[in-house]
Amino acid sequence: MAKVKDPKIDAQIHHGRRRKLRQSFINYGLHTFNETQVLEFALGMTMPRIDTNPTAHRLINTFGSLDGVISAHPDKLRKVPGVGEQAACFLRFLKEFVIYTMAVGKKDKKIQTPAEASEILREVMAAYPTEHFMVLCLDKSGSVILRQNVRGNLDKVDVNLREIIDAAFRVNAASVVCAHNHLDGRINPSDADIHLTRTLVNVLFPLGINLLDHIIFGEGKEYSFARSGILDLFRREHKAYAVSKDFEDVLPSITSQDDWPSGN
Numbered sequence: 001m002a003k004v005k006d007p008k009i010d011a012q013i014h015h016g017r018r019r020k021l022r023q024s025f026i027n028y029g030l031h032t033f034n035e036t037q038v039l040e041f042a043l044g045m046t047m048p049r050i051d052t053n054p055t056a057h058r059l060i061n062t063f064g065s066l067d068g069v070i071s072a073h074p075d076k077l078r079k080v081p082g083v084g085e086q087a088a089c090f091l092r093f094l095k096e097f098v099i100y101t102m103a104v105g106k107k108d109k110k111i112q113t114p115a116e117a118s119e120i121l122r123e124v125m126a127a128y129p130t131e132h133f134m135v136l137c138l139d140k141s142g143s144v145i146l147r148q149n150v151r152g153n154l155d156k157v158d159v160n161l162r163e164i165i166d167a168a169f170r171v172n173a174a175s176v177v178c179a180h181n182h183l184d185g186r187i188n189p190s191d192a193d194i195h196l197t198r199t200l201v202n203v204l205f206p207l208g209i210n211l212l213d214h215i216i217f218g219e220g221k222e223y224s225f226a227r228s229g230i231l232d233l234f235r236r237e238h239k240a241y242a243v244s245k246d247f248e249d250v251l252p253s254i255t256s257q258d259d260w261p262s263g264n
Contacts, residue, residue: 017053018044035066042094046087055082059091070095071129099127110142114213114226117177120144125181125217133180135164137173138212146171161203168209175210185219189230197225201234 021033021041030038036056043052058080063069069077074088083091111117117136124147125134137146148167150160168176178200189197197214204211213226225231 036060039066039069042091043087046090047084050082052082055080055087058082067129095127099124111136111138111144111177111212112142114215114224117179117213117226118215118222118224121177121179121215122217122222125179126220128181131181131183133178135167136177136179137168137171138175138177139172140174142175145173161199164200165203165207165209168204168207173209175212176204177212177215179215179217182216182218185221187216187218187221187223189216189223189225194230197231198234198237201231201238205235205238 018041021037021044024032025041033041036053039059040052040056043055047055059069059077060066062080063072070091072091074085074092077083077088077091078085111120121134121136125132133150135146135148135150136144137148139145146167148163150163150167164176164178167173178197193214193216197211200211200214211231213224213231215225216223225234
């Protein structure tokens with residue numbers, strides 16, 4: 001005959017377990033927790049009267065790891081039994097919180113070289129499980145004064161240029177650094193990437209905003225338009241157009257992409 005659990009006793013057991021997790025966190029932090037315990041503890045903040053251990057196990061089994069759980073879209077999280085809208089939103093918040101704090105922690109750093117731009121962006125971009133386009137706005141000293149994700153379809157490099165300009169104007173940026181990630185790991189710029197970088201130079205330069213770099217990240221590697229020399233070619237190309245009295249003479253060099261190297 002199956003044993004019938006006493007709900008009161010069951011509640012006491014789970015309350016005691018949650019109290020032990022909380023005390024362990026206060027005394028030692030999270031490094032003594034396994035991934036399921038971390039998730040169980042986090043879920044307890046949104047479900048204070050429910051045993052979150054089974055839900056934590058179901059989430060880990062479904063998405064493979066803690067990172068897989070907090071990287072999942074809330075719609076997929078809600079399909080797991082025991083996960084409601086509030087819990088799904090909170091789990092997604094955890095991932096965004098990590099990314100946000102990583103970026104905020106680097107705001108006081110200055111960018112003077114392409115290598116410094118890569119250093120600041122590398123960890124932040126690696127944390128994104130989906131394709132993102134990011135803009136760093138800098139003041140005249142090179143300090144990061146704003147980090148903003150830009151909406152768009154990266155497969156088509158359909159990036160909202162107005163959003164980039166609005167962000168730069170909002171903080172009176174002197175220069176910007178753009179970056180996006182390739183999920184397939186390849187870092188060589190596509191024709192669309194090259195066209196986008198040229199467009200950014202042509203749009204920002206007349207507004208007094210310098211595009212310092214456009215960096216592509218993928219699986220621990222990166223490609224810099226500044227270090228490749230292509231960005232400097234685009235700047236000179238734009239300046240030649242800006243001072244030329246004969247648009248037709250400059251037009252071929254503006255529209256042609258055949259001569260640009262594909263990168264290393």
